Structure formats: C-alpha cells, structure tokens
Amino acid sequence: MRVVFMGTPDIAATCLKKILADGFEVVGVYTQPDRPKGRGMKMVFSPVKEVALAHDLPVFQPENFRQEETVQQLRDLKPDICAVVAYGRILPQKVLDVPTYGCINIHASILPQYRGSAPYQWAVLDGQKQTGVSAMYLVREMDAGDVIEISKTPIGENETAGELLDRLAVLGADLLSKTLTRFTQGPVSATPQDPEKVSFAPMLEKTMCPIDWAKTAQQVHDHVRGLHPWPVATMQLQGKLFKVHETRVVPGSGQPGQILGLTKTGLVMACGQGAVEIRSLQAEGGKRMAAPDYFRGHPLEL
Numbered sequence: 001m002r003v004v005f006m007g008t009p010d011i012a013a014t015c016l017k018k019i020l021a022d023g024f025e026v027v028g029v030y031t032q033p034d035r036p037k038g039r040g041m042k043m044v045f046s047p048v049k050e051v052a053l054a055h056d057l058p059v060f061q062p063e064n065f066r067q068e069e070t071v072q073q074l075r076d077l078k079p080d081i082c083a084v085v086a087y088g089r090i091l092p093q094k095v096l097d098v099p100t101y102g103c104i105n106i107h108a109s110i111l112p113q114y115r116g117s118a119p120y121q122w123a124v125l126d127g128q129k130q131t132g133v134s135a136m137y138l139v140r141e142m143d144a145g146d147v148i149e150i151s152k153t154p155i156g157e158n159e160t161a162g163e164l165l166d167r168l169a170v171l172g173a174d175l176l177s178k179t180l181t182r183f184t185q186g187p188v189s190a191t192p193q194d195p196e197k198v199s200f201a202p203m204l205e206k207t208m209c210p211i212d213w214a215k216t217a218q219q220v221h222d223h224v225r226g227l228h229p230w231p232v233a234t235m236q237l238q239g240k241l242f243k244v245h246e247t248r249v250v251p252g253s254g255q256p257g258q259i260l261g262l263t264k265t266g267l268v269m270a271c272g273q274g275a276v277e278i279r280s281l282q283a284e285g286g287k288r289m290a291a292p293d294y295f296r297g298h299p300l301e302l
Contacts, residue, residue, distance in 0.1 A: 001184050004079040004099065005048075006030040011169040012085040013047035015106060018173035019083065024180055026057055028077045032088050033061045065095050074098050081183055083176060084138060093140055101183050103138040106172040108165070109201065110150055111136060112193040115143035116201035120168055121161040123201075125226030127218060130154050131164070133172040135179040137190055146190035148182075151175045158221075158248065160228040209234040213257035217249045217274030224276075235269075238301055245288055246280035262300060266291045 003026050005016050012031075020026060029052035037044040045053070052059045058077075062070045071094055082103040084091070096103050109119035111134040116122075123131040132152035137145040151171050155164060182188045204227065211220055211233050224233040224247045233244045237259075252260045252268055252275030260268040266277035282288045283298075 001025060001080045001180070002027045002078055003180065004028045004030065004074065004077055004082045005052075005085075006082060006087040006089075006091075006103075007048045007085040008032045008046045008088045009086050010047045011108070011165060011172060012087070013051045014169040015083070015085045015173040015176045016048055016051050018177050019180060020051075020055055022177045022181075024177070026055075027079065028058045028060060028074075030060045030062070030074075030087065033063060064089065065092055071095060071098070081180070082138075083180065085172065085176065090140075090142070091138060096138055096140070101187060104148065104176075104179060104183075105136055105138045105143075105145070106176050107134045107136060107143055108168045108172065110134060110152060111143065111147050112195070112198040114199055114201040117203045119201040120164050121201070121204055121226050124155060124159070124161045124164060125222055127222045128155055131168070133168055133175050135175050144193060146192050148179055148188055148190045149175060158225070160225045160246075162229040204231060206231045211235045211244065213269065214272040217271040217276050220271050220276050221247050221249050241284045243282040243284075243288075244278055244280075245282060247276045247278055250275050250277045259300060262292065262295055264292060267295065267300075 003019065003024050005026050007016060008031050029048060031046045031048040034043045034045055036042065049059055060073065065071055074095060075098055079099040081101040082099045084103055084105045091103060107119065109123065110132045114122050120131055130152055132150055134150045135148040139145040153167060153171055209227060209231050211223060224244050227233045228245060235242050235244055250268060252270060254260050254270030256270060256272050258270040260270050260275055263277065266279040268275050268277050278291050280288060281291055281294060
C-alpha cells in the first residue's frame with residue numbers, strides 16, 4: 001500500500017517513525033516549509049523533514065495546494081492513502097480526492113471533543129481526567145470527519161500539557177499503524193461525529209498567561225499545567241513578573257493571591273478556594289529555579 005505522509009512537529013515525526021519501522025511503503029512526505037528560528041534566524045527543518053531525510057524519502061514543502069501542478073505532483077505519487085498528523089495546512093477537496101482510500105488524520109483528542117489546534121492543552125486547562133487520540137477521515141470542515149477508532153488515556157493529576165503530548169504521540173503512532181494495517185484489507189468503516197457533543201480548542205495565546213487567583217486552587221493548577229511548556233502561566237509578585245512552571249494543590253486559605261508561606265518545597269499562595277504551592281518558577285530575565293532556591297537568594301517581604 002502506497003502511503004503519503006503529511007505532518008510537521010514532533011508528534012508527527014513520532015508517527016512517521018512508527019509506520020516506517022512497521023514496514024509501510026511511504027512514497028512521499030509533505031511538511032511545512034523550512035522556517036527561520038532562534039536569535040540567528042537560521043533556517044530549520046521540521047522534525048518530520050529530519051526523519052524523512054534520514055530515510056531517504058522524497059520531501060515536498062508547498063506553501064499551499066492552490067497551484068494545479070502542486071496537486072498533480074501528489075497525484076503522480078499514486079497514493080493509496082494519505083496519513084496526516086499535525087500538518088498545519090487545510091487540505092482542499094481536490095487533495096482529499098487524490099488517494100484511493102482518502103486521507104486519514106490522527107487528532108489528539110476524543111472526538112468530537114476539542115476540535116481545533118490545541119486539543120490536548122485545552123483538555124488539561126479544563127481539568128479533564130481523560131483524553132486520547134482519534135483516527136478519522138479528513139473532510140473540508142476542520143476535524144469533522146467520520147471517526148475510525150479512538151484510543152483513550154487518563155490524564156495525570158500533575159501532568160503538564162507537554163508531558164501529555166509525549167504520551168499522546170506514542171499512542172497516536174500506534175493507532176496510525178493499526179489503522180493503516182486495516183486499510184491493507186480494503187476500505188475501512190467509520191462513525192459520524194455527534195454534532196451535539198462538539199467542543200472546540202482554539203489556539204493558545206500569551207494573553208491567557210496571567211494567573212487569576214480568584215479561581216479555585218484546582219483551576220489555577222490546571223491553568224499552569226495546560227499552558228506548559230507554552231506560553232507558560234505568569235504571576236506578579238511584589239512588583240516582579242514570574243513564569244510559573246510547576247504547582248501542586250495544597251491545603252490552605254486566605255485572600256486570593258495572598259502569600260501563605262514558604263515551605264521546603266515551594267511558595268504557598270491562596271486562591272479563591274484552597275491554595276497552590278508554586279514549586280518551580282522563573283523571574284523575568286532569569287532562569288527556571290525551584291521556588292525555595294530562588295527565594296533563599298531573594299527574601300520575601302511577608
């Protein structure tokens with residue numbers, strides 16, 4: 001079976017590695033164009049391109065599929081199926097129609113929940129106890145295709161979005177390989193999504209960073225976990241701006257935003273209900289540190 005793979009970030013690279021290891025015939029790889037990165041603005045390959053080049057696979061990096069020759073290039077690969085994982089491009093119908101069995105996508109949520117660009121982050125932000133990955137057919141409407149299969153996993157009480165993504169990448173890779181195996185026997189059936197259960201996961205923004213101490217301790221903790229490793233929750237403390245990297249829900253009460261004390265493991269802050277212990281933070285212009293270490297050198301005004 002001839003597979004064209006489309007993807008860009010690390011989660012997609014994990015999926016590509018998996019299907020290559022499992023022996024699928026990948027005849028071409030599509031990924032976003034190289035982008036400048038870092039202070040030197042050096043052109044950097046996507047994680048998927050790195051994997052593709054390491055396996056001597058043809059790499060295609062169109063800005064879009066508006067040009068007929070770009071679509072024809074895909075047709076010339078004669079794909080039986082296109083496997084899409086976090087490609088970062090909306091595929092027009094003329095592309096979806098090219099593969100014999102259509103285009104399938106691995107999406108990092110339990111569809112129809114959390115359609116959109118930040119599904120696993122919003123699952124954490126909303127305090128969900130479970131998430132997963134869904135294999136679905138691609139259609140023109142974002143994340144609205146019929147679902148082939150779902151693999152679920154619990155979300156740890158202190159797990160960050162970044163840590164969760166690492167696990168979802170492996171789960172998604174296994175599901176993609178399993179789904180492609182099913183297609184070797186012919187067309188695969190799928191179940192339409194229930195429109196009444198649809199929810200959305202919009203792109204994260206830096207405006208979301210400031211912690212609202214009026215929220216419950218659990219909501220503050222989920223906020224910190226969901227915004228890590230980007231864009232990272234922030235707080236103002238005694239005139240300074242800090243990034244907050246790690247918290248725990250702990251006993252305590254007081255006025256929202258009140259400092260309740262400094263322990264051996266962190267700085268305890270009152271929330272609208274309960275308290276959180278800030279275990280790791282980063283002062284503006286500084287490096288990430290354990291909270292007790294930072295405040296040992298920068299005493300609090302209690």
